Amino acid sequence: MRPPTRQIKLPQGALKSPNTRTPDRPCPRQFSYRHSRQFLAAHQGSPRPQLPFLYPSGQHLSHGQLQRLFSISVNHKKFIKDTAKLSVRYSILIFLLTSCFSIASLGILSEQQERAFPSPHEWSLITRFRFRRGKWWQVPENNEEEGFPNWARVYSELDYTLKRLENPNKDGAGLMEQEEGGILVPGVGKAGFDLSAKSEEWRQGYYEVLIGMASAAERLDGWVTDKWRRYIWSPEFVPSVTNKRPKAVLPGMPEVPDEEHRVPPAEAPETFYLKIITSKGFTTYQRLSAALGYADWLSFRKLPDSAEEMYRWAMDIAIAGLPTPEPSKVIDPETGILSASAPKEAITPNIIYAATNLATFFAEQRRLTSALPIFISVLRARLGADEVHIRTIQTQKDSSLIGTVLSLLKEPDYPPVPPSGDEPLLRKESDRCEEAALKNYIGEILFATAGSSPAQRKQGLSWVRDAVSTSKLAQSLDPIRTNDDIRKKCEQCEEVGLEAWGKIMTYLAAEAREKRDAATNGGLRSLLWKIRGTKGLEEEVESLEGEEEGVTMRLNKLRRKMLKEEYEDLDRKYARTFVF
Incomplete structure (x- = not known):
């Protein structure tokens, strides 16, 4: 058994040395001043372990320490080599795959463009x-x-x-x-x-x-x-x-x-x-279309004299392609009016095309007396041409796997060159919209130049009604119904006819109301109408207003249909990545 000990309390200051003084700066511990080679060496007088990180001279590395610091082991070298090889290999592989994908995408897009635009x-x-x-x-x-x-x-x-x-x-x-x-x-x-x-x-x-x-x-x-x-x-x-006061350029764009x-x-x-x-x-048609395009451009630039000269140049090009030695028997080059006694085989699509554009230009320049006989002669030539019925044959594509592959590998055929336009004119079902447009022109000109002639007004109104009926009937024909472009053109022709019809009815209804109001307001004229009776005037006003309302309803219905189709087409187009 350990003997008990007593706690001895030493006096204050007994453990302090009387000669101890604080140096100016702290002195490092003695064991940290040894040479680096003696750190791990055993020493009898070393009461504490020698640690390298406590040695101040470790901040300055020797040459050997630097070599050991940057030396790479064998395993590390092998790891770096393998990583470099894999990096190069995968980089080349990714580059090849990306290049092949880009070339394939470009080839597919180019093939689609070739099929859309041969x-x-x-x-x-x-x-x-x-x-x-x-x-x-x-x-x-x-x-x-x-x-x-x-x-x-x-x-x-x-x-x-x-x-x-x-x-x-x-x-x-x-x-x-x-x-x-x-x-x-x-x-x-x-x-x-x-x-x-x-x-x-x-x-x-x-x-x-x-x-x-x-x-x-x-x-x-x-x-x-x-x-x-x-x-x-x-x-x-x-x-x-x-x-003189141009707009400022958009942000990010240079001046x-x-x-x-x-x-x-x-x-x-x-x-x-x-x-x-x-x-x-x-061909004659190619040269004619270029001449008419240039004439339209001159007309757009407000150069009527130059435009008329170009329209007549286009007429000369079309006349030069007529299959007859005496073109004056087919058309008058001065007025552009087709002869009523011209043989059917001597009238060509080119001469019809040139005469129609010349008459349209005259109508835009308000030269109605020059435009009206040309329109009538062109319509007469179209109605008198031999009819031809072209069957719409829909080509059935081979949807089998082999057929699909062969169609992809085969280069698409270049479309046939359009006809020259020097062949005889034929009345096709797909051209009924052109006839409706001519009737619209004739009806509007007749009504605009009628003045106070009620007979010419009725004649112009009947032409416009006939134009609307023709365009409506044309939309039910197979060649037009199956072709969206021609069908939309017929719808636009019907819209123009309904709009002209509505304006004519608005004018006639307003004129009838003025006539009725003058008969009921008093005066000598009112007395005469009271003797005759104003019932006929009221019925005329109601009839004209009812027809005007009916035309307006048809026009609004047609426009809603056209607007709906336009939105549907835009949705289909923008839903695809590319449109062809």
């Missing part, structure tokens, strides 16, 4: 690719950022295509200047090539490129760009004589360049129209 097979791959892109950008739904066709992009793609087509070292092999050395057009320069050595498909594709560039140039008229052609500014942002640095983004539209007209090898 191009001549004899063109090179790059030319066909840029041509399809130019066609593809013309669809508004394919421009997600703008929501409308980017005509600057369309012009750029087609311009690249045109340069390759006119380059003899690329796709323009065999393209020659005309024997006369080319036709010089004032303000445009040399225009027109000899395309006789080219195939019909090549010429049709060349025509589509020129027409597309003309349409894009019309939309880009007045726009400006710089020499780098990175940005383009619309006329509302460009200061000019007609726009409009100075006048000396401005460049038009496209050539003048007449450059491309005249190139088609003056080239040798195009």
